Amino acid sequence: MRFGEEDFYVDPVSLERLTLSVDECTGDQVVCGELRSPSGHRFAIRRGVPDLVYPFELPPVDRQALQQYEERADAYDRYLPLTFSTYGEDEQAVRTAMVDKLALRPDSRVLETGAGTGRDSVIIAGRLGTAGRLYIQDLSPSFLARNIDRLRDIPARVEPALANGYYLPFADNSFDACFHFGGINAFGDIQRAFSEMARVTKPGGKVVVGDESMPPWLRETEFGRILMNSNPEFRYPLPLDKLPVAARKTRLEWIIGGVFYVIDFVVGEGEPPADFDFPIPGVRGGTHRTRYYGQLEGVTPEAKRLAQEARARAGKSMHQWLDEAVRAAARRDLESPE
Structure with missing residues (x-):
């Protein structure tokens, strides 16, 4: 291992920077020594090769x-x-x-x-x-x-x-x-x-x-x-x-x-990027995000049929009609005295 490489290696467990202790060197080569981390982990260097194997007791x-x-x-x-x-x-x-x-x-x-x-x-x-x-x-x-x-x-x-x-x-x-x-x-x-x-x-x-x-x-x-x-x-x-x-x-x-x-x-970095918030055209409407996070409990077939007919008469997407209907009903019940 060359001098300076201790600044590039890190503790494979904690990812902390390592400190080099040299016992023997030849020119810019560390022949024998030890790398230590702030967590107390110690990694030997033998014949110029650091032993950074973890777990210390292999499964x-x-x-x-x-x-x-x-x-x-x-x-x-x-x-x-x-x-x-x-x-x-x-x-x-x-x-x-x-x-x-x-x-x-x-x-x-x-x-x-x-x-x-x-x-x-x-x-x-x-x-x-x-x-x-x-x-x-x-x-x-x-x-x-x-x-x-x-x-x-x-x-x-x-x-x-x-x-x-x-x-x-x-x-x-x-x-x-x-x-x-x-x-x-x-x-x-x-x-x-x-x-x-x-x-x-x-x-x-x-x-x-x-x-x-x-x-x-x-x-x-x-x-x-x-x-x-x-x-x-x-x-x-x-x-x-x-x-x-x-x-x-x-x-x-x-x-x-x-x-x-x-x-x-x-x-890449993290999950793939995507626009989940653009309005989706069509009868169903909404966005990818509202379709995932905005789900409510199921209704009866009759209630679904009435909602579909009302949506069609209003000329709105199902997302828009439901969003407005739920908000209106919720405000009514929240504002009415118990």
């Missing part, structure tokens, strides 16, 4: 995922190309197309969570100039170590850290783009992970995520059954219901034989 699903990653780290790069060759896909072309969705500039600040051994990281870093910055994070120390080696000679500034994808150690609106491909199915809280990616990305920035998921129309085919039998992760559902409210211009694409999804969206 069982995350512990299991971490153990699996550590056990297969040596074989991961050796066997991963089979994923692409199975479907006759060009791995470099597929990964490049995913990175294209980030719409990066040479000076972009990018976060890659679940960065693994760096097969996407090297493509992202290649889009950045010396003014760009790539933060790579993973839960697995072994995977991250391989990623660091792969990016060692990249001109762009690269900052690695151990971190949990659904407790990100960054302030709101810190990045121009966020990327994560693979391993989402193993997250203990996918919805929180997506929400965190949107939180740390600036409004107008891009988020690109993807993982295995057999599409519904292939699940009962021989193709689908064979693949789901070999790799149970294909059984995981498409997590569209886990996307954050801030997702805008959301797009879904099926890639790598049509059994991996890629979702990309532009980060």
Whole structure:
């Protein structure tokens, strides 16, 4: 970790700024030390890599995922190309197309969570100039170590850290783009992970995520059954219901034989904007807002028929006629002596 980065990282729990304590450094690199937050949380820096993983005691699903990653780290790069060759896909072309969705500039600040051994990281870093910055994070120390080696000679500034994808150690609106491909199915809280990616990305920035998921129309085919039998992760559902409210211009694409999804969206602010208060033309009338908030108890069929006839004779929308009728009746009863 370089000196100065402590001002960019925050406590993943409280989002408080961190204070750096250095035990060993080489030039501008902090080799060994500690980051502390005002809340008292302490995060070690070992061999230049801050360990910002939270929860400090991982839940069982995350512990299991971490153990699996550590056990297969040596074989991961050796066997991963089979994923692409199975479907006759060009791995470099597929990964490049995913990175294209980030719409990066040479000076972009990018976060890659679940960065693994760096097969996407090297493509992202290649889009950045010396003014760009790539933060790579993973839960697995072994995977991250391989990623660091792969990016060692990249001109762009690269900052690695151990971190949990659904407790990100960054302030709101810190990045121009966020990327994560693979391993989402193993997250203990996918919805929180997506929400965190949107939180740390600036409004107008891009988020690109993807993982295995057999599409519904292939699940009962021989193709689908064979693949789901070999790799149970294909059984995981498409997590569209886990996307954050801030997702805008959301797009879904099926890639790598049509059994991996890629979702990309532009980060907005809060719920989408909309005009709910313009008068809606037609017999019913009213506005979107009055139709939702102005509902009253139902009336008898006879009362409804009379109201419709009166509305038509008055030449008003039902909203206008009812609004006037209810107001008049309410004022009459409120003003009359008990």
